[in-house]
Amino acid sequence: MLNCNKKRLEDKIATFSKFGATNNGGITRLSLSKPALQARAEFSKRMKSLGATIITDDMGNIYATLKGSEDNLPHIAMGSHCDSVVQGGNYDGILGVLTAMEVAETIVTEKVSHRHPITVMIWTNEEGARFDPAMMSSGVITGKFDKEKMLASKDINGITFGEALDQSGYKGEEKNRINPKDYIALVELHIEQGPVLRSKNIDIGVVEGVVGMINYEFQFIGQAGHAGTVPQKMRKDALLAASEAIQYLHKELDKLDDKLVYTTGRIICSPNVHTIIPDNVKFTLDARHQNPKVIQEVVAIIENLPNELAKCKVIYKKLWSRNTVRFNNELINLVEKSSNFYGYSNMKLYSGPGHDAQFAADMLPTTMIFVPSIGGHSHCEIEKTPLDNCLKGANVLLQTILSIDKQ
Ligand SMILES: [Zn+2]
Secondary structure: OOOOOHHHHHHHHHHHOOOOEOOOOOEOOOOOOHHHHHHHHHHHHHHHHOOOEEEEOOOOOEEEEEOOOOOOOOEEEEEEEOOOOOOEOOOOOHHHHHHHHHHHHHHHHOOOOOOOOEEEEEEOOOOOOOOOOOOHHHHHHOOOOOHHHHHOOEOOOOOEHHHHHHHHOOOOOHHHOOOOOOEEEEEEEEEOOOOHHHHOOOOEEEEEEEOEEEEEEEEEEOEOOEOOOOOHHHOEOHHHHHHHHHHHHHHHHOOOOOOOEEEOOOEEEEOOOOOEOOOEEEEEEEEEEOOHHHHHHHHHHHHOOOOEEOOEEEEEEEEEEEOOEEOOHHHHHHHHHHHHHOOOOEEEEEEOOOOHHHHHOOOOOEEEEEEOOHHHOOOOOOOOOOHHHHHHHHHHHHHHHHHHHHO
């Protein structure tokens, strides 16, 4: 049974963990920053030494390709992103790149014959932590984002994405973009970023898709006044109204399917002064579920919210939404089969967070493989996936790629 190499994978994780290392064991590796360019250089060096040909496209995405035995067959792609959030961990994104590199290295060193060219990819600016928005390059390639607008996106120092890309040395040609004509599949391995696999002691998440979501903003308009003079009964306290609305929403949303997750992560209280009754409060509600019907039920609950609470006016609006994305059935089955091939425990699940694979799925057959995250921690320095789980993920990726090659 063909296996990836644990020692080599461990070395890859340790090496790349140095690029942007923080003092607390995490990394800050913002897109196209110096540490991100170091990671890209190391990737290119290692892939070249395996005999791969390296090209980049106009968004700086990197493609390192091992030639197949049959000319003119389309590529099979695998990979993820190497940028991180501020004070992020050593696994989000980069593990999908490192396991893909390890799969390529296993194929080369074990002299595994393959018909199709096999391409290891790095996506540019998945996190959107330096240049807004997230999943920028996959968004441009699949026509969801306007390229000129993206090139003009600025970081906090006023440097545009376009300028950073020009200076990076990784700007290539548009014709090099991953596309449905030259590629038959894309597989992205990623950490789960949630606690489910780990809590159930399951090795592999067979990802069926990415959940749909909505994001609403609620506003409560009251009357400001002096905290020491206005009698309680005469107040129009916008914060009290907002808190009643949050209670109402939680009570009602808890009656829906238990796979629904929802969050109020932002609240803005004005004027936010300890001696003034708040007159204007806003909060957001993010709700996610794989079934569009459940999302509709959430919207119905929002629409049933009284238009006056605590004598304050209640307004709401939809900020944005995304539909559930379903990955390619054949590829989902291949991931499950590959996992069973090694005897790894596995379960089907949907991704809560967004990934480049979700945009790519509009363009060509795509799927994802999840590995467990200890404590479900992600986007933080303590983010970790045990080495054994990383290796199991790499093996499933290897077997999935080789199965696609045989078809
Ligand atoms: Zn990621």
